[in-house]
Amino acid sequence: MLSADEAADLIEAIATRQDRAAFSRLFQHFAPRVKAFIMRSGADPEAAQEVAQEALIMVWRKAASFDRTKASASTWLYTIARNKRIDHLRRNNRPAIDTDDWLTVFAPEDEDADKSVLAGQTYTRLKELLGGLSADQMLVIEKAFFEDKTHTAIAEELKLPLGTVKSRIRLALARLREGLERDES
Amino acid sequence: MSRHPAPDELLLDYAAGALPDGPALAVALHVALDPGSQRTVDRLNAVGGALIDREPVPDFGGENDAAALERVLARLDDVPVEPHPRAADRRHSTFDWAPAPLVPHLRPGMDWRRVMGKFDEIRLDLPGDFHRVSLLRLEAGRGLPEHRHAGYEYTVVLQGGYTDETGNYGVGDFAVGTGDQRHEPIADPGEPCIALIVVENPIVLTGPWGRWLNPLVSRGWI
Numbered sequence: 001m002l003s004a005d006e007a008a009d010l011i012e013a014i015a016t017r018q019d020r021a022a023f024s025r026l027f028q029h030f031a032p033r034v035k036a037f038i039m040r041s042g043a044d045p046e047a048a049q050e051v052a053q054e055a056l057i058m059v060w061r062k063a064a065s066f067d068r069t070k071a072s073a074s075t076w077l078y079t080i081a082r083n084k085r086i087d088h089l090r091r092n093n094r095p096a097i098d099t100d101d102w103l104t105v106f107a108p109e110d111e112d113a114d115k116s117v118l119a120g121q122t123y124t125r126l127k128e129l130l131g132g133l134s135a136d137q138m139l140v141i142e143k144a145f146f147e148d149k150t151h152t153a154i155a156e157e158l159k160l161p162l163g164t165v166k167s168r169i170r171l172a173l174a175r176l177r178e179g180l181e182r183d184e185s
Numbered sequence: 186m187s188r189h190p191a192p193d194e195l196l197l198d199y200a201a202g203a204l205p206d207g208p209a210l211a212v213a214l215h216v217a218l219d220p221g222s223q224r225t226v227d228r229l230n231a232v233g234g235a236l237i238d239r240e241p242v243p244d245f246g247g248e249n250d251a252a253a254l255e256r257v258l259a260r261l262d263d264v265p266v267e268p269h270p271r272a273a274d275r276r277h278s279t280f281d282w283a284p285a286p287l288v289p290h291l292r293p294g295m296d297w298r299r300v301m302g303k304f305d306e307i308r309l310d311l312p313g314d315f316h317r318v319s320l321l322r323l324e325a326g327r328g329l330p331e332h333r334h335a336g337y338e339y340t341v342v343l344q345g346g347y348t349d350e351t352g353n354y355g356v357g358d359f360a361v362g363t364g365d366q367r368h369e370p371i372a373d374p375g376e377p378c379i380a381l382i383v384v385e386n387p388i389v390l391t392g393p394w395g396r397w398l399n400p401l402v403s404r405g406w407i
Contacts, residue, residue, distance in 0.1 A: 023261070024258065027257060028246075029245075030237075031250075031254075032240075032250075034237065036242050037237050053253065057257060061264055062267060063266055064268055065270070070227075072234050074234035082201070102210070102289050103286070126231050127235045127238070141197070146236070151197065166192070
């Protein structure tokens with residue numbers, strides 16, 4: 001296992017001294033997890049493995065853009081892997097602008113003042129709050145993240161009115177907001 | 186924080202990576218301009234991180250795993266660790282109102298084109314996406330022809346503002362139009378209103394000229 005702090009140390013070691021041993025440890029920890037995550041969307045093991053590898057190579061390239069005071073290493077990896085999944089699964093046969101160039105722009109150093117802090121204890125707290133969501137709310141959230149489905153597609157699949165799915169999402173987000181803001185004040 | 190943020194469910198679609206490119210670009214621009222929605226997306230991304238942390242995985246260390254790591258390490262020889270970018274690198278030299286996520290989509294030579302003598306347009310080409318994605322520019326006091334939508338329409342204001350039957354929209358504001366609405370946006374006084382508009386299906390004009398113009402719209406000529 002790798003703690004959030006250890007993972008952040010490893011990414012910084014890549015940024016400051018191109019540390020290959022640090023990269024290997026990150027790879028060993030995250031590549032299988034990202035692969036498992038991507039396979040939940042129905043991707044075959046080879047494709048999922050490739051997305052995981054592309055994501056880890058991106059971690060190497062962009063290590064200097066990681067800011068441990070703003071986001072956890074897992075969150076940062078999630079956004080990179082998500083973009084690689086979009087590039088890989090949707091854009092197999094068409095030339096396009098890399099999703100990384102615009103969907104989650106790696107925040108420039110002088111422009112991230114508005115970024116909220118979701119690292120350290122706040123990240124741990126968010127995980128606890130996630131555990132407190134209702135099964136109905138969690139189902140919708142997991143379908144979105146794992147299966148790459150819009151709320152409209154989720155409503156169709158679950159045969160629920162669109163309004164029901166929207167209100168589950170809004171209630172889930174309200175609970176996260178409430179819990180995190182109570183801690184901040 | 187803007188007065189018209191994107192709805193939570195659309196921010197979830199965006200953070201989950203489920204939106205087609207056109208709507209994803211609209212949400213990306215809104216998020217770049219709206220700290221409140223940025224915070225929500227940061228939280229949703231952290232949910233994604235938490236879901237990765239929760240993945241039960243088999244131990245790393247088999248022969249295949251070691252070989253995969255070796256292959257990736259060999260590839261790193263050709264991959265430099267890039268320096269941290271600066272905000273100035275993300276600005277467009279001509280279109281200084283463009284938020285960072287729009288810049289890669291503005292190719293050299295793209296420029297405003299006058300449409301129906303009323304407004305200016307730059308059509309963006311997002312390969313493989315069925316949405317019509319355009320930047321529109323309206324001088325103060327000018328309006329778009331009254332129209333309704335056959336599908337969803339997403340609008341993000343990038344400069345100036347406009348007012349229609351549903352309210353007043355300023356920089357960063359996000360509007361979702363649905364098929365049953367008619368509206369007639371008018372640009373607010375001051376600098377021209379510039380907005381990104383993403384339309385699911387071609388717009389249907391409802392004014393007196395609609396009968397003549399709709400065939401041209403549906404062919405993508407205007």
